[in-house]
Amino acid sequence: MSSRNQERGVAREGATETEVIAACESLVREYTRGSGGGWFGSGSLPTVRALDGVSLSVRRGEIVGIEGPSGSGKSTLLHLLAALDTPTAGELRVAGEDVRRLSERGRAKLRLEHVGLVFQRFHLLPALSARANVALPLVELGWSKRQRRERATSLLADVGLGERATHRPGQLSGGEQQRVAIARALATEPDLLIADEPTGELDTATGRQVLDLFEDLGEDHAIVLASHDQPTLAIADRVISLRDGRVQGADR
Amino acid sequence: MSLPGARWLRRRRALVGLAVHRVVGRLRSSPQRVVLSVLGVALAVALVVAVTGVALGLTAESVVQNDDTDFWVVPEQSTAESVAVSSGGVKLGDVHAVSERIERDERVDYATPVALSVVPVTDRTTGETEYVLAAGIIPREGQELFGLSTTPLAPGDPHYANGSYDGPWTGEAVVNDAAASITNSSEGEELQVARTGTNRSFRVLNVSQGEAGFGFGSAPIAVVHLSELQSATGLAESDQADQILVSTNDPAVRSDLASLYPHTTVVTKRGLSAQQASTSNLPLAVGLSALLSALVVGVLFIATLMGLEVSADRATLGTLATLGFASRSRSLLIGCETLVVAVVGGLVGVAVGAGSIGVVNRVVGAQFGIAEVAVFDPLLVPYGLVVAAVVGVVGSVYPIYLGRRTDVLEVLSE
Numbered sequence: 001m002s003s004r005n006q007e008r009g010v011a012r013e014g015a016t017e018t019e020v021i022a023a024c025e026s027l028v029r030e031y032t033r034g035s036g037g038g039w040f041g042s043g044s045l046p047t048v049r050a051l052d053g054v055s056l057s058v059r060r061g062e063i064v065g066i067e068g069p070s071g072s073g074k075s076t077l078l079h080l081l082a083a084l085d086t087p088t089a090g091e092l093r094v095a096g097e098d099v100r101r102l103s104e105r106g107r108a109k110l111r112l113e114h115v116g117l118v119f120q121r122f123h124l125l126p127a128l129s130a131r132a133n134v135a136l137p138l139v140e141l142g143w144s145k146r147q148r149r150e151r152a153t154s155l156l157a158d159v160g161l162g163e164r165a166t167h168r169p170g171q172l173s174g175g176e177q178q179r180v181a182i183a184r185a186l187a188t189e190p191d192l193l194i195a196d197e198p199t200g201e202l203d204t205a206t207g208r209q210v211l212d213l214f215e216d217l218g219e220d221h222a223i224v225l226a227s228h229d230q231p232t233l234a235i236a237d238r239v240i241s242l243r244d245g246r247v248q249g250a251d252r
Numbered sequence: 253m254s255l256p257g258a259r260w261l262r263r264r265r266a267l268v269g270l271a272v273h274r275v276v277g278r279l280r281s282s283p284q285r286v287v288l289s290v291l292g293v294a295l296a297v298a299l300v301v302a303v304t305g306v307a308l309g310l311t312a313e314s315v316v317q318n319d320d321t322d323f324w325v326v327p328e329q330s331t332a333e334s335v336a337v338s339s340g341g342v343k344l345g346d347v348h349a350v351s352e353r354i355e356r357d358e359r360v361d362y363a364t365p366v367a368l369s370v371v372p373v374t375d376r377t378t379g380e381t382e383y384v385l386a387a388g389i390i391p392r393e394g395q396e397l398f399g400l401s402t403t404p405l406a407p408g409d410p411h412y413a414n415g416s417y418d419g420p421w422t423g424e425a426v427v428n429d430a431a432a433s434i435t436n437s438s439e440g441e442e443l444q445v446a447r448t449g450t451n452r453s454f455r456v457l458n459v460s461q462g463e464a465g466f467g468f469g470s471a472p473i474a475v476v477h478l479s480e481l482q483s484a485t486g487l488a489e490s491d492q493a494d495q496i497l498v499s500t501n502d503p504a505v506r507s508d509l510a511s512l513y514p515h516t517t518v519v520t521k522r523g524l525s526a527q528q529a530s531t532s533n534l535p536l537a538v539g540l541s542a543l544l545s546a547l548v549v550g551v552l553f554i555a556t557l558m559g560l561e562v563s564a565d566r567a568t569l570g571t572l573a574t575l576g577f578a579s580r581s582r583s584l585l586i587g588c589e590t591l592v593v594a595v596v597g598g599l600v601g602v603a604v605g606a607g608s609i610g611v612v613n614r615v616v617g618a619q620f621g622i623a624e625v626a627v628f629d630p631l632l633v634p635y636g637l638v639v640a641a642v643v644g645v646v647g648s649v650y651p652i653y654l655g656r657r658t659d660v661l662e663v664l665s666e
Contacts, residue, residue: 075665084574084660105578112576119664123571127277137575139266142259148266184575 021222023057027090052245065236073245116185120197155183175206195225271588292553293597296546301605303542305626307535343492365493388481412479425454431472550643555650570663590648598640
């Protein structure tokens with residue numbers, strides 16, 4: 001645990017019980033393998049259990065790391081926490097909403113207002129400038145052009161890219177693109193920030209800069225980040241290890 | 253406006269702006285599919301503009317050709333018949349009196365009824381029956397009808413004799429080459445009307461190169477006195493004719509002409525009037541065929557190419573979904589992008605179509621000596637853009653369907 005984490009941990013222990021942003025209980029996610037037999041299909045298809053009884057809660061101001069080998073269920077858990085998917089069984093609440101009960105539209109609204117996502121491959125829109133990319137979620141929120149512009153400019157300045165606002169993703173380095181993606185994830189002031197291998201495409205130095213950003217953000221947000229990378233997981237307050245869809249052992 | 257309403261509007265406007273931005277961005281980064289989509293719609297719109305221009309040309313020429321004429325008073329017909337060849341259609345009655353009344357208006361240079369009838373005449377050599385389009389008018393010096401000068405005909409309409417139809421029968425006719433050819437007649441020779449119950453005949457005063465100008469080539473035409481054609485064809489009863497030609501320099505005359513008869517329409521020399529568009533089957537059919545072809549071609553083109561575009565852009569759609577863009581917003585974005593591409597294609601298509609009309613007119617003029625076979629009416633610009641917009645709206649259904657099928661989790665795992 002880094003020294004900054006230790007400071008944050010001390011502060012948290014001193015505080016009264018902090019707000020639970022995301023919580024799941026006995027979470028199960030099964031996928032059906034194959035495409036079915038059409039009209040005359042034989043019916044039962046083999047299922048794969050990607051998550052098997054995972055329980056977890058994430059509080060504001062906490063960074064939770066998720067580690068595990070490929071196929072362990074990391075991405076599945078992140079997708080469920082981001083309300084991109086719904087569980088087969090178990091309880092899942094994000095920002096007070098029962099995800100299982102939400103329609104697709106309701107889940108989109110939940111993501112828009114409460115969840116920010118950062119991907120390994122940035123997923124920026126290549127035709128748009130850095131500022132337009134950051135302002136993208138605010139389009140769906142119905143903010144005015146002036147408001148969007150001001151907010152995006154401010155966020156880009158916060159992540160150290162104030163001078164690169166008009167550059168397109170293709171004109172930015174990997175680290176800069178990831179910082180734009182983080183700024184975009186923060187645009188709607190989400191309660192929960194989810195990052196999937198945020199340093200996976202970056203060199204060590206650039207990855208460190210991005211992790212510093214996450215550490216700074218950890219004060220006000222609940223952060224869940226999945227990674228294979230130990231230095232990345234080192235910024236987490238606790239790390240959950242997944243194997244075959246189950247939580248292994250105690251939190252680190 | 254309520255706050256949620258304002259927000260809804262801002263969101264829609266921003267999504268449209270985003271769509272435009274993305275199309276422009278694609279034109280910069282990977283323009284192939286967008287350019288092909290634009291060209292596909294442009295091709296369809298150019299087709300519809302050019303062919304409709306030709307149809308308009310046919311329609312504009314389908315009224316009786318007379319350069320001095322500014323208005324045609326024609327019956328409102330329930331069937332879409334050409335004004336020029338509506339010999340069996342609805343007739344105007346009491347036309348001599350009405351024409352005289354119109355001519356008394358000092359703003360009017362002249363007015364003449366025109367009766368049109370396909371008349372069977374006997375071939376002088378073979379004895380067989382041939383058909384000519386006979387046009388009956390009240391001739392005056394220097395007047396032309398179907399390109400035939402009426403000067404050789406005795407002025408006025410002597411046989412009419414104030415409605416008694418017992419005045420002197422002049423039997424005078426001016427015919428064009430085609431009529432002279434099929435009846436084997438020449439100047440000074442008789443044309444015998446081969447109709448049961450009449451032994452009327454006309455004498456050819458002059459043969460000249462008249463042109464019906466219907467766009468169907470040269471039709472056999474004979475111009476005769478109105479009352480004599482009426483007598484020979486049974487139109488004398490109620491003094492019937494097909495239309496009244498009015499020459500004037502005052503556009504205000506039109507409203508007076510409109511009140512002459514109930515259920516008539518006043519047609520101007522040219523223009524995209526409903527009457528003109530509806531009075532000929534052929535131009536209408538040509539225009540409709542072009543429209544349908546353009547819609548089918550345009551929709552198939554843009555649906556296929558924008559569908560490919562959506563498939564190639566699944567990562568972006570998946571990203572928007574992860575950011576919280578609702579499925580409806582993503583569909584709107586795809587629809588707007590398709591519409592933007594279609595409208596750009598429409599603009600290009602209108603320009604190309606207008607150019608095609610010019611080229612067609614030049615080529616036809618050079619090859620066949622016809623002055624203008626197609627007309628570019630300014631209304632073709634909005635027409636082409638509306639066609640493009642319809643292509644865009646209908647063509648967006650398939651890309652939107654593909655967009656909605658995008659599996660976000662699959663995209664993220666790629």
